[in-house]
Amino acid sequence: MMPTDAPFTVRRMRADELGLIRAWATQEGWNPGVHDAAAFYAADPQGFFVAELAGDPAACISCVAYDDEFGFLGQYIVRPDARGRGYGVRTWAAGMAHLGIRNVGLDGVLDQQANYERSGFRFAHQHIRHEGDGGGSVPSGVVPLSTVPFDQVVAYDRTCFPAERPVFLRRWVTLPDSAAFGVVGDGGLRGYGVIRRSVDGHKVGPLFADDRPVAERLLQALWATASGSRVCIDVPDATTNPMAEGLARMFGTRELFRTARMYTRGIPAVASSRVFGITTMELG
């Protein structure tokens, strides 16, 4: 074991170091997206931190500032052999300092919920990771999202997410090994969804739609692109969208685990009835 007085520092991560987070998140069983890092980093290149103990990476955290008012904390991991010695809390403090007075959200594993309450976060609702097997066919009335003007995607997304996030979305809807679909009505976009490769299968996120029939068509299209692969989706619990979990179950999914969505300064106003699957647990 490393002596407890070994030099410990927290610094910003470079883009070429993000593979470390993916490797550690994989070890935790979180099944991260294979290509997520570039889009994540673009959202806030100043928001990724690595802690070094005696010069070796020992902890990481992301604290992404979307705008002056909203940020999201995730990927809080300490190397297993360095846990329980205060390095987590020090890494957390460095990340949170970057977010200042913003309202900060997170999706915490349930056994850390009491800790996050002590750090000023308040419980909002749960997210439930569901997993099933991809397949089926793309239904009618669904179009590739690339055919929808990008500013419509950004505007629709903003009704479902606490901040406008064009820089992130530009990359997110065009990730390698991904597919994105929309449903368009007379008044413009009525919903959109993205599926991407993950370490073990595929992940859907987000799945935002005006109503359940639109969400179902989108999910059918996304599911069809992942035939023969495991697919997961992180759905809000019934207190925020009573339709979401039932829709996932229609695709033969089962629950894997839950997280507690928490905020430091109250629950942001979004159209939660449109959220059938969140974008990610890492960046909100």
Ligand SMILES: CC(C)(COP(=O)(O)OP(=O)(O)OC[C@H]1O[C@@H](n2cnc3c(N)ncnc32)[C@H](O)[C@@H]1OP(=O)(O)O)[C@@H](O)C(=O)NCCC(=O)NCCS
């Ligand atoms: C959660 C984790 C990052 C904590 O790191 P750590 O280095 O073991 O934590 P520390 O030694 O700094 O913790 C010191 C104390 O503060 C608590 N603590 C840790 N993070 C805290 C936080 N953000 N706020 C308040 N308390 C915290 C710890 O529980 C511990 O309390 P105790 O002394 O009563 O046991 C680490 O256990 C880990 O990597 N776990 C696996 C990944 C994971 O679940 N991450 C959280 C995802 S939401």
